[in-house]
Amino acid sequence: MHNFTVNKIKHVINEKLPLLQIKNLSICFPSDEGPLKVIDNVTFDVKHSEVLGIVGESGSGKTLSSLSIMRLLPNSAQIKDGFIYFRTGEMSQNILELDEKEIQKIRGNHISMIFQEPMSSLNPGMRCGEQVEEIIRIHHPNKTKDSIKNEVLTLFEKVKLPDVERAYTSYIHQLSGGQLQRIMIAMAIANKPKLIIADEPTTALDVTVQKSILELLLELKKEFNCSIIFISHDLGVIKKIADRVIVMQKGIVVESGTAQRIFEKPNHIYTKGLIACRPPLTNRYTRLPTVADFFKTEDNNQESIISKLILSKADYEARLESLENRPNILEVKNLSKFYPTKRSFFGKVTGFTKAVNDVSFNLRKGETLGLVGESGCGKSTLGKTLLRLIEPTKGSVLFNGTNVGKLNSESLRKLRRDFQIIFQDPYSSLNPRMRIGDAIKEPMDIHKIFTNNKERINHVKELLEIVGMNPDHYDRYPHQFSGGQRQRINIARTLSLKPQFIVCDESVSALDVSIQAQVLNLLSDLKAMFGLSYLFISHDISVVKHISDRILVMQNGVIVEEADSETLVNSPKHPYTQTLIDAIPK
Numbered sequence: 158m159h160n161f162t163v164n165k166i167k168h169v170i171n172e173k174l175p176l177l178q179i180k181n182l183s184i185c186f187p188s189d190e191g192p193l194k195v196i197d198n199v200t201f202d203v204k205h206s207e208v209l210g211i212v213g214e215s216g217s218g219k220t221l222s223s224l225s226i227m228r229l230l231p232n233s234a235q236i237k238d239g240f241i242y243f244r245t246g247e248m249s250q251n252i253l254e255l256d257e258k259e260i261q262k263i264r265g266n267h268i269s270m271i272f273q274e275p276m277s278s279l280n281p282g283m284r285c286g287e288q289v290e291e292i293i294r295i296h297h298p299n300k301t302k303d304s305i306k307n308e309v310l311t312l313f314e315k316v317k318l319p320d321v322e323r324a325y326t327s328y329i330h331q332l333s334g335g336q337l338q339r340i341m342i343a344m345a346i347a348n349k350p351k352l353i354i355a356d357e358p359t360t361a362l363d364v365t366v367q368k369s370i371l372e373l374l375l376e377l378k379k380e381f382n383c384s385i386i387f388i389s390h391d392l393g394v395i396k397k398i399a400d401r402v403i404v405m406q407k408g409i410v411v412e413s414g415t416a417q418r419i420f421e422k423p424n425h426i427y428t429k430g431l432i433a434c435r436p437p438l439t440n441r442y443t444r445l446p447t448v449a450d451f452f453k454t455e456d457n458n459q460e461s462i463i464s465k466l467i468l469s470k471a472d473y474e475a476r477l478e479s480l481e482n483r484p485n486i487l488e489v490k491n492l493s494k495f496y497p498t499k500r501s502f503f504g505k506v507t508g509f510t511k512a513v514n515d516v517s518f519n520l521r522k523g524e525t526l527g528l529v530g531e532s533g534c535g536k537s538t539l540g541k542t543l544l545r546l547i548e549p550t551k552g553s554v555l556f557n558g559t560n561v562g563k564l565n566s567e568s569l570r571k572l573r574r575d576f577q578i579i580f581q582d583p584y585s586s587l588n589p590r591m592r593i594g595d596a597i598k599e600p601m602d603i604h605k606i607f608t609n610n611k612e613r614i615n616h617v618k619e620l621l622e623i624v625g626m627n628p629d630h631y632d633r634y635p636h637q638f639s640g641g642q643r644q645r646i647n648i649a650r651t652l653s654l655k656p657q658f659i660v661c662d663e664s665v666s667a668l669d670v671s672i673q674a675q676v677l678n679l680l681s682d683l684k685a686m687f688g689l690s691y692l693f694i695s696h697d698i699s700v701v702k703h704i705s706d707r708i709l710v711m712q713n714g715v716i717v718e719e720a721d722s723e724t725l726v727n728s729p730k731h732p733y734t735q736t737l738i739d740a741i742p743k
Contacts, residue, residue: 174244174249175202175203175204175205175244176202176203176204176205176243176244176351176352176384177202177203177226177241177242177243177244177352177384178202178240178241178242178243178249179199179200179201179202179222179226179239179240179241180200180239180240180241180242181198181199181200181238181239181240182196182198182199182200182222182225182236182238182239182240182241183196183197183198183199183236183237183238183239184196184221184225184230184234184235184236184237184408185234185235185237186231186233186234186235187233187235192235192237194237194408195218195221195408196218196221196222196225196408197407197408197409198238198239198409199218199222199239199405199408199409199410200410201403201410201413203352203384203386204384204401205382205384206378206382206383206384207384207385207400207401208375208378208384208385208386208387208398208399208400208401209384209385209386209387209399209400209401209402209403210387210388210389210395210398210399210401210402210403210416211223211386211387211388211389211402211403211405212388212389212390212392212395212402212403212404212405212431213390213404213405213406213431214390214406214431214448214669214671214672215390215639215640215669215672216407216639217405217406217407217408218405218407218408218409219356219388219390219405220356220357220388221234221408222405223270223354223356223386223388225241225253226241226243226252226268226352226354226386227264227268227270227354228252228253228255228260228264229264229270236253239253240253241253243263243267243268243352244351245263245267245351250263262296265292265295265296265348265350266296266348266350267348267350267351267352268350268351268352268353268354269344269345269346269347269348269350269352269353269354270345270353270354270355270356271338271341271342271345271353271354271355271356271358272341272356272358273356273357273358273360275329275334275337275338275340275341276329276334276337278341279329279337279340279341280329281328281329281330282328283328284325284326284327284328285324285325285326285327285328285329285332285337285340286306286309286310286313286324286325286326288340288344289309289312289313289340289343289344289347290305290306290309292344292347292348293305293308293309293347293348296348297348306325308347309325309343309347310322310325312343312346312347313325313339313340313343315343315346315377315380316339316340316342316343316346316373316377317339317369317373318336318339318340318343319336324336324340333532333533334362334366334532335362335363335366335369335370338358338359338362338366338370339370339373341358342358342370342373342374342377346377346381346383349381349383350381350383351383351384352383352384352385352386353374353378353383353384353385353386354385354386354388355374355385355386355387355388356388357388357389357390358370358374358387359371359389359391359394360389360390360391362532363531363532363696363740364696364697364698364737364740364741364742365531365736365737365740366531366532367394367740367742368740368742371394371397371398371742374387374398375398385398387399390669390670390671391435391670391742392420392431392432392435392670393435393699393741393742393743394742395416396416396420396742396743397742397743399416400415400416401413401414401415401416402414402415402416402419404419404425404427404428404431406427411425411427411428412424412425412427412428420432426451426452427448427451427452429451430446430447430448430449430450430451430452430671431448431670431671433446433450433451433462433463434446434447434448434670434671434673434674435670435674435699436674436677436699436700436702436703437699438698438699438702438726438738438741440463440467440468441467441468441473441702441703441723442463442466442467442468442703443466443467443468444466444678444681445466445674445677445678445703446462446463446466446674447671447674447675447678448671450462473723476706477706477721480521480523480524480706481521483521483522483523483524484521484522485519485520485521485522485555486520486521486522486524486556486557486657486658486690487519487520487543487554487555487556487658487690487692488519488553488554488555489516489517489518489519489520489543489552489553489554489555490517490552490553490554490555491515491516491517491551491552491553492513492515492516492517492539492542492543492549492551492552492553492554493511493513493514493515493516493549493550493551493552494511494512494513494535494538494539494542494547494549494550495509495510495511495512495514495550496509496510496512497509498510511713511714512535512538512714513535513538513539513542513549513714514535514713514714514715515552515715516539516552516711516714516715516716517552517716518709518716518719520658520690520692521690522657522688522690523684523688523689523690524690524691524706524707525684525690525691525693525704525705525706526690526691526692526693526705526706526707526708526709527693527694527695527701527702527704527705527707527708527709527722528540528692528693528694528695528701528708528709528711529694529695529696529697529698529701529708529709529710529711529737530696530710530711530712530737531696531712531737532696534711534712534713534714535711535713535714536662536694536696536711537662537663537694539694539711540578540660540662540692540694541578541660541662542554543561543576543660543692544561544573544576544578544660545561545562545564545569546578549562556572556575556576556658557575557657559572571604573654574604574606574654574655574656575654575656575657575658576656576657576658576659576660577651577654577656577658577659577660578651578659578660578661578662579644579647579648579651579659579660579661579662579664580647580662580663580664581662581663581664581666581667582667583640583641583643583644583646583647583667583668584635584640584643584667586643586647587635587643587646587647588635589634589635589636590634591634591635592631592632592633592634593630593631593633593634593635593638593646594614594617594618594621594630594631594632596635596646596650597617597620597621597646597649597650597653598613598614598617598653599650600650600653600654601613601616601617601653601654604654606653606654606655614631616653617631617649617653618631620649620652620653621646621649623649623652623683623686624645624646624648624649624652624679624683625645625675625679626642626645626646626649639672640667640668640669640672641668641669641672641675641676644664644665644667644668644672644676645676645679647664648676648679648680648683652683652687655687656689657688657689657690658689658690658691658692659689659690659691659692660691660692660694661680661691661692661693661694662694663694663695663696664676664693665677665695665700666695666696666697666700673700677700677703677704680704681704691704693705698726698737698738698741699741701722702722702723702725702726705722706721706722707719707720707721707722708720708721708722708725708726710725710731710733710734710737712733717731717733717734718730718731718733718734726738
């Protein structure tokens with residue numbers, strides 16, 4: 158049981174009062190310096206049949222606020238003040254005063270939650286249908302097994318799963334990320350709750366899947382006449398789905414209002430910065446504005462700050478012209494990677510998944526080539542096959558004229574100094590037991606960069622400064638850094654071998670838009686500083702357009718379109734490219 162100190166006020170609600178009221182909520186965690194306040198005097202409400210958007214960076218208090226509504230806070234959390242009133246029937250109850258048995262009647266029944274990552278929220282040892290059945294059975298123990306199964310199949314139809322019988326009997330590893338998120342939504346609406354809390358439910362999804370999930374939530378809201386709290390750091394998504402918006406920073410609500418007012422006339426500097434740092438589809442910037450830019454300058458006029466960063470059409474065309482005269486660093490010819498899916502009785506392969514199918518393209522020195530497409534289209538497989546992290550089925554990759562596929566292991570190991578990869582997840586890319594300085598130095602030790610250990614340590618500290626970190630961070634461990642800082646550490650480790658070519662595989666997709674802007678600016682600065690060439694892989698066309706000179710569009714293992722970034726986004730020729738662009742939240 159949490160250590161609750163709350164206002165005990167009898168509160169009779171009428172039709173005009175909100176469904177949910179949070180008043181003066183303050184939450185602390187213990188620390189060496191005393192109680193650390195992470196939610197500070199937060200007040201907001203949720204009206205009947207509305208979507209309330211909550212936006213802010215990681216650590217702003219978005220998720221903690223929602224977990225307090227569900228009474229799912231960590232055991233170390235201490236609610237120091239405030240109340241949370243939720244209406245059930247004719248009366249409202251202070252959720253913070255309820256015992257565990259009473260809150261169980263509300264949680265999953267009247268209030269439900271959709272979490273960000275379905276792979277970690279669902280049980281891998283249970284079939285998906287059984288997991289949805291369980292939440293119905295808990296609150297309706299008298300229902301028969303057959304009636305509950307029929308309800309689950311109906312729910313799966315409502316959330317538009319393509320094959321409800323297959324989904325019912327599937328384990329989570331047998332379904333895609335979008336399908337799993339629909340399973341989570343089915344669980345959330347199973348008992349027809351009055352309030353659904355959606356915590357970053359579309360962050361890890363492709364833009365087309367994201368669009369379908371947002372449309373589904375709005376349809377279900379209308380059908381069940383429920384309210385939704387939609388939490389996200391993506392303001393484009395919030396703009397599309399929310400009626401009202403609250404903006405949180407460091408545990409405080411800094412601004413609130415209708416979605417239209419927030420996006421058209423933001424008042425707070427922080428809100429202006431969040432809106433501005435999202436890469437636009439319209440203008441092209443020399444670098445992305447960041448939240449810090451709005452706090453550093455006395456002129457916090459959004460239009461004024463942005464106007465100074467816009468790249469002119471003439472400068473953009475001059476950039477493309479200069480690239481045409483540069484030699485190729487990479488030449489890819491008829492590259493394919495097939496995976497066997499079927500075998501005959503005698504073991505002969507009779508069926509293939511063509512992850513990469515006859516792909517050809519060139520990359521010039523100093524160029525950034527974007528690669529976009531939905532999950533499963535073959536983007537990451539292509540990136541890894543280029544570096545021979547995956548062996549190709551056929552085709553060739555020439556790096557500075559050298560055929561990578563014909564190199565023996567020793568020659569390939571030496572060449573790996575020149576091409577590197579930055580992975581998507583900054584959390585799993587670092588060894589939690591290794592100091593970050595040692596993690597950056599390790600590749601230099603392997604490849605014997607510099608003559609001694611002291612020189613390598615000094616170079617690591619230089620790299621930390623280059624990527625915007627403190628040299629004194631050398632002795633710290635990964636858990637002491639944020640996601641954005643960890644990605645900077647990964648970039649420093651990639652730079653330690655002084656590569657010429659880097660594959661960025663969804664390397665900013667796990668980051669807040671504000672941190673994402675900082676990392677994208679860093680990648681651009683490093684390209685200019687070291688003459689790097691990038692293959693930038695992402696499902697986010699807005700991000701790819703900003704950082705790339707040219708873009709390849711991939712569908713089902715095939716390149717379906719190629720053009721410079723402005724032409725591709727403004728005048729797409731292939732229907733699939735148009736679909737990807739249309740799905741971007743405007």
